[in-house]
Amino acid sequence: MKRLSTLITPLVLSILMAAVLPATPVKAETVKYKRTLERYIIPDLALINQDGKRVRLRSILKSDTPVIVDFIYGTCTTICPVLSAGFTNLQSKLGATGQNVRLVSITIDPENDSPKVMKDYLKRFRARPGWDFLTGSRADIDVVMKAFNAYIPDKMSHYPLNMILVPRDGSWVRLLGIMSSREFLEEYQRVAGKR
Amino acid sequence: MRLNLISKDITVSQSVFSLFFPVSLIIIVVSLVLLHPFNIAAAVSNPAATHLSKPEIMRLGERMYRDGVLPSGDPAPAFIRGDVEVDSRAFSCSSCHLRAGLGSFEGGVATPPTTASKLYKPYRRPPSIGDIPDRAGRYTYSKTVLERPAYTRETLAKALRFGTDPAGQIFNDIMPRYPLDDSDMDILISYLESLSLAPSPGVSSREFRFATIITDDVNQEDRQALLQSLQSFIDQKNHQLALYNDFVKFGYTPTIDMKYSFSQASIDVWELKGNSKTWQGQLVSYNISKPVFAILGGISNKSWQPIHDFCEAQRIPCLFPITDLPVVSATGWYTYYFNKGYGQEGEAVARYLHRLENLPVETPILQIVQDSPAGRALAAGFEGSWHELERPAVTTLTLTAQQLHDQTSLNKLLKKHKPAVLLLWTDAGPLPNLTTLVAGLALPGKVFISSGYMGNKTANIPETVRSRVYITYPYRLSPYVGTRDSAYDATIPTLSSAKDFGDRRIASRTTAMLKQTLLRGLNLLFDNLYRDHLLDIMSTQMDQIVRDYERLSFGPGQRYASKGCYIIQLGAGANPALLPRSEWVIH
Incomplete structure (x- = not known):
């Protein structure tokens, strides 16, 4: 009986609380993230990937399948893990259907993010092949951020941003904000022409 | 969560x-x-x-x-x-x-x-x-x-x-x-x-107690450079507190920021004497008799390891000591270093060589290491990075200062190993023989040396071999434009000439640490007087542009604030220009 009451009391309390408390503190908004269509001129410069290999940004962003780009860094506390968990999840969901999504994370902490730091980061997020993490000189990284209209003078003031390359016309879908995994998948599929 | x-x-x-x-x-x-x-x-x-x-x-x-x-x-x-x-x-x-x-x-x-x-x-x-x-x-x-x-x-x-x-x-x-x-x-x-239940030792809402650490191998001049910078910071804090007290006495209402920005501060000097194996015991007894909230700066010519270990064990922040021999660790938490010291210079050489497109993989590299903490730290930095880059191990010879003076046997070693790249992790001892050493190398014949370890005599490298000699330089090269916050003083030289190699920049580095990173941390503590919180705040601060380094950058878990080290060459003349041959940070 005691056990039953310990089970039921909090439940009844929760129900009562839920009924009594006004719901106004929770602000509901229909727009969760901002979606715009953009054109970017990709700078022709070489960055370094997690394997220490030099790669030309233009060539890896020239693709006939969608490519998703985000800006993160290896020791970031809050939004990078969320963005990266989104990448992990997208890779695994699309992988299950035989689609191989191409993901490119670009560091905004180029001084600390060496190939080793980036490789460890990808491992931590169980990244599969097709997800590259790029670093470079601070000057080059600044150029890349500016090209994507995402320049920030300091990594601490960054914001969650994903950009999907639309291969058929070279435009980009810019997604500002945190999306649920379902929304992220839908945005990708829209670009990939799967839905 | x-x-x-x-x-x-x-x-x-x-x-x-x-x-x-x-x-x-x-x-x-x-x-x-x-x-x-x-x-x-x-x-x-x-x-x-x-x-x-x-x-x-x-x-x-x-x-x-x-x-x-x-x-x-x-x-x-x-x-x-x-x-x-x-x-x-x-x-x-x-x-x-x-x-x-x-x-x-x-x-x-x-x-x-x-x-x-x-x-x-x-x-x-x-x-x-x-x-x-x-x-x-x-x-x-x-x-x-x-x-x-x-x-x-x-x-x-x-x-x-x-x-x-x-x-x-x-x-x-x-x-x-x-x-x-x-x-x-x-x-x-x-x-x-x-978690964060009771305030940390060495602090109250009225007072911060700090200590600094000086070991007995440090000379009087270096000691004074450190202590003057620290004392001036403490005096300034206490001066500001007096002003704040007057402000309140005159009936003005302080803002919340002000309320927590002013507090009494004091600093003790923890002198460490004798063999470094006894430092642990000395530190423990200082800490028991008068615990401190954090250790500000400090200086030693010996390895910082025993002090690092003490701070980890006692969970005391140790902020930016002047040391060329820090502990290089991915998991160290309590000590913040300016950089990885000599290890960072060795790393920079590994990364620089790795990126040289015209250097064949099979190029023979010889590492001559002076049998000293500095020599070994330079070599360890190089080897760690070289291994990480998946390059084959290089030949390493560890020699005493006396052996390094023996030109005949050095020539024999070069003849035997026929290196095309020589890493000379030594002090200025072998400098007079540098021309002969360079002549003994196979092509392309590059020599790498450390500006910190070789010191100001590096400026004497004969002009005929300067094109073959590459120097690690872990300090700023671009002109520095300071701010009021950084206590910028245009009359203080920026030490960017070969004659300044080996200068430890004790006052300027310590002042930058206190005014550009610590103060920010202390002001943001408010009433959360926890050592871990101070480190958390400091590690999430914005990058800082400082006098001695191109940039100090931070991030949770990052404990070496300056990530760069140039590879430079000397220009012509008696007061040669420092010519960068690499980026500040080489990947």
């Missing part, structure tokens, strides 16, 4: 939500109770972890909090954004709430405190500008709620599992939901109840 965030990510409109909210919550609560594989109510009223000792609960709780690992050793299961399963080892509580549990603000996300001492009190804050959407399109993705009642163990468990606060407000999706079983939940909450 992030608690208490108001969610903006709800798809239904405000009015519909208001109507259905209580009903939907009932449905959610009922279904979760009925369907969940574990018994929620029993989780708290009948903790399953009571058979464990208190230290064991703390150890397991700390591991869950910091590493996202359950007592069973498995990663803690967690979900974000509703349906994304995350591996808590990559995204643990301390990732956002930081080690002291007092939260963070990063990437437009406000992460509130998660210590029970804060959670078990009601919370209320004034409205802020972030509450109003930004017309430019950048908005604060999540912010703390305006108010909520105090948590209890029960409501805290519910918050961690289902993401609602005691008032029913739903957390932002970024905060993971943790379906923990009763015992694990009990352990985690017990840890949160102990």
